[in-house]
Amino acid sequence: MAARSDAFPWPSHYGHFRFFEDRMKSHSRVANIASADNGIYELTRDSGQVLRVFICECYSFGVAQFIEAQNQLGHVDVVIINSNWCGYTKDARAHCRAAQVGLFTIAEFMGALGQEDFWNYQTPAEGEREKAAWRG
């Protein structure tokens, strides 16, 4: 089940985002990761670029949820959907991409970090959909 929240944002169901932190610390393109509370992290890439990352647990992250997150948290560079039982909509992904904001699962973000324009990273699922569209 998604984490219940009495207030914005969505706290972790388990009370921490340790899996995310461990994955980021082990990534070769990540120089540092620091928690700024409320699900916000400052992630420093090996290039020195600092990304403001918001990690959340909600059943389905849509466009309205992204707008609400921005209203509450200000600008974020990346939104990470933390849990296997949570996801995001295609519209939200497109909306975020147009704003140069990455919207990913943790696994997808691991791949996106290898790319300068991380928000444009094509996820495996998107790649499959594109191939299917070409095949007709």
Place this chain on the structure above:
Amino acid sequence: MARLTESVQIYGFGSRFNGKRPAHDVDLLIVHSDVGSESCRFAIYCKQLLSAVIPHADITMLSRDEEADLRFITHSCAKSLGHVCSGTVEEDVEQIGIIIADQEWGPVSDAAALIEA
């Protein structure tokens, strides 16, 4: 072109609405018209009001197209609780709060029928 009135449909899903008691959380879905800023803003406003009147509410917001793409209502067996319209937003939210508080929800209950009754 901006609509004169906005409206959203509210659904309940999860253990609170499927008879799997005890249920601490109240999982709600707001389905709004589209991903335009007016529609999103109204959905966010409704979420704020619902959060204020329904303790332990965990509220998801999706546009009609987003919901249709995910088939969220079908997959979560969500039950319709009613509409919230921009002209009657506070009364509508209050009514939904009463429906959630008063009704015993189970696998065979039909929220829409209860609302109409």
